[in-house]
Amino acid sequence: MTGAGALLEVDGLTAGYGAAPVLHDVRLSVPSGAIIAVLGANGAGKTTLLRTLSGLLRAARGSVVFDGEDLRGVKVEHLVRRGIAHVPEGRGVVxxxxxxxxxxxxxxxxxxxxxxxxxxxxxxxxxxxxxxxxxxxxxxxxxxxxxxxxxxxxxxxxPRLLLLDEPSLGLAPRITAQIMALLRDLRERTGLTVLLVEQNVRSALSIADEGVVLSLGRVVTRNNAAELRDDADLRHAYLGF
Structure with missing residues (x-):
């Protein structure tokens, strides 16, 4: 998917570990200033997507374009300097x-x-x-x-783009709500763009503009957050609620 005003464009992205692809021909557009939730069951490829976008994992095929620049082959430290920040699952605190x-x-x-x-x-x-x-x-x-x-x-x-992986993992609902409210506030005040991987679907959709649903490494649907919340068949099939 592509779109005018996109800060990040992902086209035909295939990536994985060794000879086993996890992501298959993923196409994704992230508009500047948007919060996009990446949703799906365990093993859907959500974390692999963020690791590939942040340069921790090399793509087998496809392109990643950030603010008009092709990021293939760009080192992790240079991605940070270009304005991409990745907060991995498990916090990563020293x-x-x-x-x-x-x-x-x-x-x-x-x-x-x-x-x-x-x-x-x-x-x-x-x-x-x-x-x-x-x-x-x-x-x-x-x-x-x-x-x-x-x-x-x-x-x-x-950063201009924040890649955030499972920020609510292991946290009390009150703390999760605080983190989500902060993300929404940062977007409003600074124009921060967020690609949010989150198992707490309701929480993620409460602040997201749109949601992208992955299943077995493929994008199965993308829609605005309200319509995803209201689509009972899709929620039962892919999101577990």
């Missing part, structure tokens, strides 16, 4: 480092030191719980605090 040290890792590559410091202050404003625990080690944090830390570290780089 547990031996403090909150402050983890956050500063997100800005090590930045040349504008003044703005990097400003971005750090903004993250502490977004997450007061992290500001209170800035000297605490990662292993001392709760699951919700670790998720905030991983998200905050990604935001230090001022």
């Amino acid at each position: 547990t031996e480092l403090t909150v402050d040290e983890n956050l500063r890792l997100g800005g090590l590559w930045r040349r504008d030191r003044l703005d990097a410091a400003r971005a750090l202050d903004e993250v502490y404003d977004l997450f007061p719980a992290l500001a209170q625990r800035r000297a605490s080690a990662g292993h001392q944090l709760s699951g919700g605090e670790r998720q905030m830390l991983a998200l905050g570290r990604a935001l230090i780089g001022r």
Whole structure:
């Protein structure tokens, strides 16, 4: 699928591990400033999609174009500099480092030191719980605090596209609601574009503009969030509720 004003265009993407493809001819368009939820059962290929888009996994075929630039062969660190941030499932926090040290890792590559410091202050404003625990080690944090830390570290780089994998995993409903509300607020205030992989379908569709449903590595449908919520047959077939 393609569309005017798209920040990210994926065309014919096939990728996997070794000789076994997980994604098959995936086509996807992500408009600038949109929140797109990627939905599907376990094993549908959602995490593989994000890993391929962020450069952690090499595509076998197809193209990934970000803001008009073909990303094939571009190294992970260069993707970050171009404005793509990936928050993987499991948070990815360095547990031996403090909150402050983890956050500063997100800005090590930045040349504008003044703005990097400003971005750090903004993250502490977004997450007061992290500001209170800035000297605490990662292993001392709760699951919700670790998720905030991983998200905050990604935001230090001022990304244009955030690839977010299962942010609600293992979190209490109250914390999940806070994370989702924050994503919606960031989009409204900064124009951040989000590709959100999430097993909590209701939560994801509550903030998404559109949803893309994967099954066995293929896109089976794409529609606006409200229509996906109301499509009982599709929900029962692919989304488990």
